[in-house]
Amino acid sequence: MDVLNSECPKLPWMIDFYSSEDGKVLNSQCSAAFAENGLRHLSNLNIKSKAPIFRSTQLVCTVPLKATCNTIEELMINGMSVARISAPGNDTNKLLELVTKIRTILEAYSRKIGRIYPLAFALDVKGPEIRTGQLEKNKEEIFLPKGKVTTLTTDEAYEEFVSEDMIFVDYSKLPEIVQPGDKVLLEYGELHLSAIEVAESIIRCIVEKAGRFFNRSSVIVPNAPIDLPVVSDEDKSIIQMALKLNIDFLMVSGIHNSQNIADIRKLVSEDGDKISIISKIENSLAVENIDEIIACSDAIFVDCERLLVEIPKEKVFLVQKSILAKCNLSGVPVICSTNINNVASLSKSEVCDIANSIIDGADALLIHQNVCAKEIVKEVAVVCKEAEPAVYQRQIFNELIYNIPTPNEAIYSLCISAVEASLKSSAAAIICLTTSGRTAKVLSRFKPRCPIITITRYPRIARSLRLNKGVEPLIYLKTFDGNWNKDVDERIQLGITYGKHLGYIRMGDAVVTVSGSKPEVGLPNNIKVVFASDYDTLVKRMRSN
Incomplete structure (x- = not known):
């Protein structure tokens, strides 16, 4: 037979x-x-x-400062993995108020669903910025038409008297890095200037692209090395506040090379294991040094909208594809921005952009605060569920495992075997027991098609996994009673019951389990393929205890 x-x-x-x-x-x-x-x-x-019921792609939602309690809860209901928090001007009072509000709602929501919802927090760090001065006569904005000749100056006498003809810039070394013919961009690329003449503290420019600028507008000089500290005094206070509030991720702007990341790690050295650094790739220098940045970062955020300022728009998709592939090969989570314009619905181009990002290997998507509403989050989730199965799994898995050198740590061999077992058996889920979270991260690196239900006793570890594709962290509250085998069986059964409750697992489905064979073994060394039962109670020998 x-x-x-x-x-x-x-x-x-x-x-x-x-x-x-x-x-x-x-x-x-x-x-x-x-x-x-x-x-x-x-x-x-x-x-x-x-499409599957489970969504593998994590969602990073930028929570608006004025978001209502109902809005924040709806974001959690619809699958918000990470709450990104940003405030204009690094207003610490507003940041603190929003974090407190979200955590209060989070606690209430966790009670409502009967488990701790592992929502992670990410805080923006602005990084080095060059700005214009204050507009004269209390103007709100100034419009410069194409062809107009204007002047940039670093003379502080004009700091509060910015006009159409004289624009103060707060970077004293600007005349040293700008040469005739160089581009200078104001308000994140809204206004393009081209340098005509440079003399001492003055740069005469002609407007190449008409646009408007405001008080304290940003100034960008593409491909120019900016001699500014990556972390300002304001940023240092934000980082210290993040450490006190037990924030999980820092999203850092202005990254140009690995030394920038090393400088930030020095600031968080005492609590460096408790907070992860997400490097924003938003300028051409970061693209040039992407390999060393990936090697030093805990995660990468590709901001295509900001890259458009310095890189030709027809080249940006190449940059995104390349960075996503490099991150996948390195096992570093990578986030893509969604750039959604209409809060009511997604357009065809936005749907295609999101789907292509996922197919190219994005672990998470970032939704900006101007469109961060339940309707958009729902639509993005639907697109994710349709796009994730469209990945060419056979090719991706083979290329990822061939990228791992031999010999290597035993954890890689075990996790590759677990993911392959899940693919060959059409497993409904992988149940992973972890203390440090590393096992779940390595499993996620090889992109299984099923959820990685990760059981941990540590809320901080659960939150740290919220950028890893396919990982569904579950916090186990019961303390260890000394019986290791019983404890492992109870945690695995909890994972199966949880999967059945959410519809990921059905009776008779294969489930791959990854665990350690004894306490403090240091790494997982046990893989099993089990089958979900038709009831949610524990096995007989455990019920009799």
């Missing part, structure tokens, strides 16, 4: 879970994911294939 007979009937409850009711179309784009070549993969994509 051929035990590998593909005609073997499915169990009744598996019919709608793995394929359409007539059995002709596999769900989650399985026919395409494991096709023999790239063209066959694309040709096998089918709109009748149902």
Whole structure:
């Protein structure tokens, strides 16, 4: 008898879970994911294939300062993984007020759902910035038409008297780094100037792209080395506040090279293991030094909107694809911005942009505060669920495992085996028991198609995993009673019950478990393939205790 007979009937409850009711179309784009070549993969994509219930891509939501309690709770309900917090002018009082509000709502929401919701917090660090001065006569804005000749100056006498003809810039070395013909961009690229003449503290310019600028508008000189500290005094106070508030991630702007990241790590050296650094890639120098930046960062954020200021728009997609691939090969989580314009609905181009980011390897998506509402988060989640199965799984998995040198740490061998077992057995989930979170991160690195339900006793570890693709952290509150085998069985059963409660796992589904064989073993060394039962209680020997 051929035990590998593909005609073997499915169990009744598996019919709608793995394929359409007539059995002709596999769900989650399985026919395409494991096709023999790239063209066959694309040709096998089918709109009748149902999307999975689970969303692997994490969502970073920029919470508006004036967000209502109801809005914040709705973001959590719709799957917000990380709450990004940013305030104009680094207003510490506003930041503190928003963090307190979110945590109060988080506690209430956790009580409502009956478990601790592991919402992580990310705080923006502005980094080095060059700014214009104050507009004269209390003007709100100044418009410069194309072809107009104006002057930039570092003379502080004009700091509060910025006009159409004389614009103060607060960087004293600006005339040293600008040469005739160089571009100078104001208000994040809204206004383009081209230098004509440089003399002492004055730079005469002609307007190449008409636009308006405001009080304290940003000034960018593309491809010029800016001699400013990566962390200002204001930023230092923000970082100290982040440490006191137990913030999980710092999103740092103005990164040019690995030394910038090293400088920030010195500031958080005492609590460096409690806070992760996300490097924003938003300028051409960061793109040039991307390899060393990835090596030193805990995560990467690709800000395509800011890259458009310094890089030709037809080249930006190449930069994003390259950075996503480099991060995937290095096992570093990577976030892409969504650049959504309409709070009511996603446009076709925005849907394609989000889907392509996911197919290219994005671990998380960032939603900006001007469109951070439940309707947009819902739509983004739907696009994620449709795009994730469209990844060419066979190619991605093989290339990721071949990238791991041999010999290597045993944890890589174990995690590769666990992910491959989940793919071969069409497992509904991987249940991972972890203390440090490293096992879940390595599992996520190899991009399984099922959720990685991660059980940990430490809330900080659970929050630190909220940028890793596919990881669903679950905080286990029961203390260890000395019986290791019982404790492992209880945690695994909790993971299965949790997966069944959310619809990820059904009765009879294969589930891969990854755990240690004894206490303090230091790394996981045990893989099992188990099958979900039709009830949510613990095994007999545990019920009798």
